[in-house]
Amino acid sequence: MMDAAKPPMLDPEDLQSLLQAAREIVDNASAIALRHFRNDVAVSAKADESPVTVADRSTEARLRSEIIARFPGHGFLGEEYGNENLGADFVWVIDPIDGTKSFVSGHPLWGMLLGLLYHGKPLFGMVKMPVLREVALGGPGLGATLNGKPVHCRKVAPQQAYLCLNELPQMLAKERAVAEALLASGRYARATADCYSYVQLAAGWVDGVVDYGLEPYDYLPVLPLVEAAGGVMTDWQGRPLGRGSDGRVVAGSPAVHAHLLDVITRAGATTLAQTV
Numbered sequence: 478m479m480d481a482a483k484p485p486m487l488d489p490e491d492l493q494s495l496l497q498a499a500r501e502i503v504d505n506a507s508a509i510a511l512r513h514f515r516n517d518v519a520v521s522a523k524a525d526e527s528p529v530t531v532a533d534r535s536t537e538a539r540l541r542s543e544i545i546a547r548f549p550g551h552g553f554l555g556e557e558y559g560n561e562n563l564g565a566d567f568v569w570v571i572d573p574i575d576g577t578k579s580f581v582s583g584h585p586l587w588g589m590l591l592g593l594l595y596h597g598k599p600l601f602g603m604v605k606m607p608v609l610r611e612v613a614l615g616g617p618g619l620g621a622t623l624n625g626k627p628v629h630c631r632k633v634a635p636q637q638a639y640l641c642l643n644e645l646p647q648m649l650a651k652e653r654a655v656a657e658a659l660l661a662s663g664r665y666a667r668a669t670a671d672c673y674s675y676v677q678l679a680a681g682w683v684d685g686v687v688d689y690g691l692e693p694y695d696y697l698p699v700l701p702l703v704e705a706a707g708g709v710m711t712d713w714q715g716r717p718l719g720r721g722s723d724g725r726v727v728a729g730s731p732a733v734h735a736h737l738l739d740v741i742t743r744a745g746a747t748t749l750a751q752t753v
Contacts, residue, residue: 484566484596492600495567495593496619498547499603500612503591506539507607510574514608515583530581533557536573540591544569554594554720556694568594570602572694576671585609588672592698597719602698604672613676615705621679630708630729631681635736638663638684638729641674647689651747658744659687662737675699678728679706685729685737693720709734713741714748723749 513532537557544551552562555571562568569591574580576587585608592602601616613628615621621628640659642648645668648656660666663685672695677683679702688696696710700718703710710728712718715738718726725746727737 487595499591502540502543503589503603503605505543506536507589507605509539510536511607533574533577537571540571540573554693566596570694570697579671586673590672590698599697599701602701604676604699613679613702615702619705621702621706623680628680628706630678630706632730633684635733638733640666641669641683641686642666643670643674643686643688644690655741655744655746658740662740672699675703678708679703685733687737688726691724691726696726703728713746
């Protein structure tokens with residue numbers, strides 16, 4: 478008898494079909510985003526004052542329409558058009574332009590995030606960097622690749638780690654002791670933002686990422702990439718990431734992740750409850 482708590486195994490051919498579809502869907506939608514990039518796009522503000530453009534909305538609309546056409550009945554967890562059919566076996570996680578501030582300021586390090594959950598667990602995650610022409614992909618049993626070539630987190634002593642501190646201004650404003658402790662840890666620490674830090678981690682170019690104020694569509698697509706590259710990615714309390722996580726993320730090779738988690742704990746980070 479099949480364990481009711483364990484989802485049925487996915488046929489390898491079905492997984493490859495899903496991966497190929499994801500690549501094609503993202504490639505097609507990236508043309509929309511690129512058409513608006515550095516092209517005097519109008520910017521409006523959401524309720525939380527974060528910027529949004531027609532490029533964000535039209536790109537996600539294209540992603541959704543292609544997914545629906547190929548996979549009717551699948552669910553969505555998306556930034557611009559919300560959640561739909563989250564109880565489905567397959568749920569696509571979409572951030573059409575991760576790094577809208579970069580996008581509207583002409584900076585090339587914005588990306589497109591697409592992940593797929595199977596019975597609530599990450600099946601794979603993809604980061605496409607349209608301007609850089611790079612695609613990072615990873616998932617359980619798939620390994621991690623960058624433009625088709627295998628990548629891995631590198632192994633260094635925590636004191637020699639290169640660190641990316643995403644959303645550092647927010648951390649300084651709300652968790653100053655933690656931010657200052659992180660700045661003093663590792664060999665180099667840079668103020669960074671958005672998804673490319675996780676590609677750098679998976680590729681072995683940096684060794685740790687600490688992030689703040691994320692939504693599920695920001696971290697769920699990069700989680701399987703980091704883990705497939707041999708990294709560890711949790712919340713600031715070391716808890717597994719899920720839809721209800723509090724948006725504070727720490728990632729790195731196992732040794733660097735453990736070190737950063739210790740730094741955060743010793744600095745006295747505020748304990749936040751996870752949501753349902």
